[in-house]
Amino acid sequence: MSGANKALVYTKQQGTSLVERHVGLVRRIAYHMLARLPDSVLVDDLIQSGMVGLLEAARNFDASKGASFETFAGIRIRGAMLDEIRRGDWVPRSVHKNSRQITEAIALIQKREGRNATDREVADELEVSLEEYHHMLKDSSNGKILEMDEFESGIDNLVEPGAQGSNPYEDTAQQHFQTALSAQIKSLPEREALVLSLYYDEELNLKEIGEILEVSESRVSQIHSQAMHRLRAKMQAWN
Numbered sequence: 001m002s003g004a005n006k007a008l009v010y011t012k013q014q015g016t017s018l019v020e021r022h023v024g025l026v027r028r029i030a031y032h033m034l035a036r037l038p039d040s041v042l043v044d045d046l047i048q049s050g051m052v053g054l055l056e057a058a059r060n061f062d063a064s065k066g067a068s069f070e071t072f073a074g075i076r077i078r079g080a081m082l083d084e085i086r087r088g089d090w091v092p093r094s095v096h097k098n099s100r101q102i103t104e105a106i107a108l109i110q111k112r113e114g115r116n117a118t119d120r121e122v123a124d125e126l127e128v129s130l131e132e133y134h135h136m137l138k139d140s141s142n143g144k145i146l147e148m149d150e151f152e153s154g155i156d157n158l159v160e161p162g163a164q165g166s167n168p169y170e171d172t173a174q175q176h177f178q179t180a181l182s183a184q185i186k187s188l189p190e191r192e193a194l195v196l197s198l199y200y201d202e203e204l205n206l207k208e209i210g211e212i213l214e215v216s217e218s219r220v221s222q223i224h225s226q227a228m229h230r231l232r233a234k235m236q237a238w239n
Contacts, residue, residue, distance in 0.1 A: 018058040022073055026050040028203070029077050031106070035205040037085070046081050053080030099140045101126060101132075107233035116189055116230065134222050142223035184234040192227035195220060 005194045030046035057073035065072075105125040109117035117125075123133035185193060191213070198212065206220045211219065 003144035004159045004190055018069055018073075019059065020055055022054055022070065023051075025070060025073060026054055029074065030081065030229065032203060033078075033081060035207070043087070049080045050077040054079040056080070084126055086103040095139050098136045100116060102136060102140065102226075102229045103232045107236060110230075110233060116187070122226075137222040137229075138218060140229070141221045168206070181231070181235065184231055187234070188227055188230060192223055192230065196227055199224060 026047055030043050030050055032045060034043050053076040054073055055077040057069070060076075061069050063069070076081050082109065100124065105122050106117050109121050109125060113121075119133065122128060123130045126133060126136075128136070185196060188196070194210055195213075198209045199206075204212075206217045206224070210217045210220045215223075
């Protein structure tokens with residue numbers, strides 16, 4: 001067998017080994033995402049699409065880029081699952097519309113007041129009751145992961161420059177985005193920042209976070225949704 005063929009066989013074996021060792025990562029990400037999706041979304045569908053992402057990661061991983069395989073694979077797995085969710089978009093247009101209006105209202109209040117908007121202020125800006133505003137947040141949180149996946153990926157995957165094989169300009173832009181995002185997360189209200197930390201850093205599900213905060217799972221979903229809308233408003237320059 002020639003040297004080139006031996007290298008090809010070794011590369012394939014290495015890829016197979018990576019896949020086998022990280023099947024559990026696919027399941028973990030799938031169940032983590034499922035906590036914020038309606039019952040109509042099946043975990044088996046997420047796992048299936050996540051496995052496609054894992055296979056792609058194994059084929060394309062380059063250890064010289066600096067990132068660990070688990071970090072690199074997590075990005076690809078999550079991306080594949082998000083693509084699957086987008087293809088089966090079951091969210092009413094009204095939910096997308098409400099999501100955009102919430103973000104716009106938060107941004108307007110933040111600009112006008114120079115601080116984080118309260119729930120009551122956002123509800124008043126939208127001309128809805130506080131209860132209706134919380135219902136809008138819940139719908140947004142349970143729907144398609146909003147249009148927030150770019151921010152969720154940023155929080156979930158603060159990877160080293162070059163981890164995705166991008167060029168130096170893209171690496172620099174990614175570094176600036178991560179720095180700005182981290183700063184804005186720190187500026188969130190304490191409870192919202194804590195929910196994001198527990199969800200993304202500690203990988204707790206909404207029920208577990210609710211037990212820590214002594215609130216319902218539904219309330220955690222609302223807090224998470226509002227935090228993501230607030231981040232989107234703060235990071236409008238990056239949209």
